[in-house]
Amino acid sequence: xxxxxxxxxxxxxxxxxxxxxxxxxxxxxxxxxxxxxxxxxxxxxxxxxxxxxxxxxxxxxxxxxxxxxxxxxxxxxxxxxxxxxxxxxxx
Amino acid sequence: xxxxxxxxxxxxxxxxxxxxxxxxxxxxxxxxxxxxxxxxxxxxxxxxxxxxxxxxxxxxxxxxxxxxxxxxxxxxxxxxxxxxxxxxxxxxxxxxxxxxxxxxxxxxxxxxxxxxxxxxxxxxxxxxxxx
Numbered sequence: 001x002x003x004x005x006x007x008x009x010x011x012x013x014x015x016x017x018x019x020x021x022x023x024x025x026x027x028x029x030x031x032x033x034x035x036x037x038x039x040x041x042x043x044x045x046x047x048x049x050x051x052x053x054x055x056x057x058x059x060x061x062x063x064x065x066x067x068x069x070x071x072x073x074x075x076x077x078x079x080x081x082x083x084x085x086x087x088x089x090x091x
Numbered sequence: 092x093x094x095x096x097x098x099x100x101x102x103x104x105x106x107x108x109x110x111x112x113x114x115x116x117x118x119x120x121x122x123x124x125x126x127x128x129x130x131x132x133x134x135x136x137x138x139x140x141x142x143x144x145x146x147x148x149x150x151x152x153x154x155x156x157x158x159x160x161x162x163x164x165x166x167x168x169x170x171x172x173x174x175x176x177x178x179x180x181x182x183x184x185x186x187x188x189x190x191x192x193x194x195x196x197x198x199x200x201x202x203x204x205x206x207x208x209x210x211x212x213x214x215x216x217x218x219x220x221x222x
Contacts (some may be wrong), residue, residue, distance in 0.1 A: 009194050010186045041194060042186070045174040052221075054196045055169070055207050071217045072210030083218050 002013060002034040002086055003063035007041050008058040017059060018074055025077040029086055058068070061086070094212050095136065098122045099129030099155060100144035100171065100192040107195075109142060112204035118212070126150030129133045130158055138166055140211055142195065145181055154221040162189045167211055 006022065008015040019038055026034050041048050041056055051060055052069070061068045061084045074080055081087075092167050098109040106122040113120050117198050121136070123129035133141070141159065145152035152170055159168060170192050174177045185192065195207065212219045 009192060012189065014191055041174065042179045042182075045176060045179065047172045048196075053174070053197060055202055056193045067221045069219045071207060071219070073214040073216060076214065076216070079216055083216050090172050 001063060002030055002061065005033060005037045005039060005051065005060045005062060007039050007051070007053050007056055007058045009041055011040065012076070015057065019076065021077055021078070022059070025081060026086070029081055035088075059084070092137040093117055093119045095119045095121065096140045096142070096212075097129060097132055097136075097138045098142045099126060099147070100142070101125055101147045103146070105144065105171070108199075108201060109204055112201040113208060116205060116209065119209070126152065126155040128172065129155055133159055134162070140208065141166060141168045142171050143168055143192075144197075145170055145178055151181060153185050154190055156182075156185050156190055157188065160185075160188075162200070164191065168192045169211075171195045171197050171199070173197050 006019065023036060026036060039047055041053070055071050057074055059070045059074055059080065068084055070080060070083055098106055098120060100106050101124055105123070110120055110122065121132055126147055143152045143155055154170060156170065162216055163205065170182065172194065174194070174196055206217050209215055
């Protein structure tokens with residue numbers, strides 16, 4: 001099971017698009033074998049400190065270990081999956 | 092062609108840290124010590140990325156953000172701030188108006204400025220682990 005958390009800055013059109021595309025890619029790669037929590041940093045700045053967030057948007061993979069954070073062009077979700085080693089279940 | 096970055100911050104030490112972090116990257120960095128000066132630069136030149144302080148005299152970062160967004164909806168703007176509710180409250184109006192921006196935590200180190208800037212401008216991914 002992959003456990004992921006996405007930190008965003010408000011529910012802007014850009015962040016909504018990012019969430020949608022990430023979910024589509026995760027559905028494709030992992031089926032139902034993942035959770036994606038979306039955290040609006042304005043609603044929960046304390047979590048951002050705990051998770052050592054330095055910029056938005058940031059995607060964190062908490063499970064399976066090791067914990068990894070990824071910043072940058074998260075729209076390139078194919079590379080995001082590769083960087084976090086989220087493998088496709090499809091052969 | 093070199094990419095252009097604008098840093099708007101009233102603290103000289105912060106402006107210097109961005110210049111230092113980015114001087115070997117090949118990017119062109121302009122700095123402004125207040126929002127009015129920053130807006131003047133923005134109107135005269137095009138920028139590929141803007142780092143914007145929140146708490147400044149003359150114009151707040153939130154006011155500058157809204158002015159820039161009236162002219163340019165696309166340029167990436169990173170508000171450089173501590174992640175505290177009291178600072179976030181200043182961005183409420185900008186959020187209600189649908190102004191797009193991202194956040195960069197303050198204080199931030201030289202190496203982090205460089206890697207994040209390259210990530211934003213070159214479309215690269217920055218991977219960090221714990222420890």
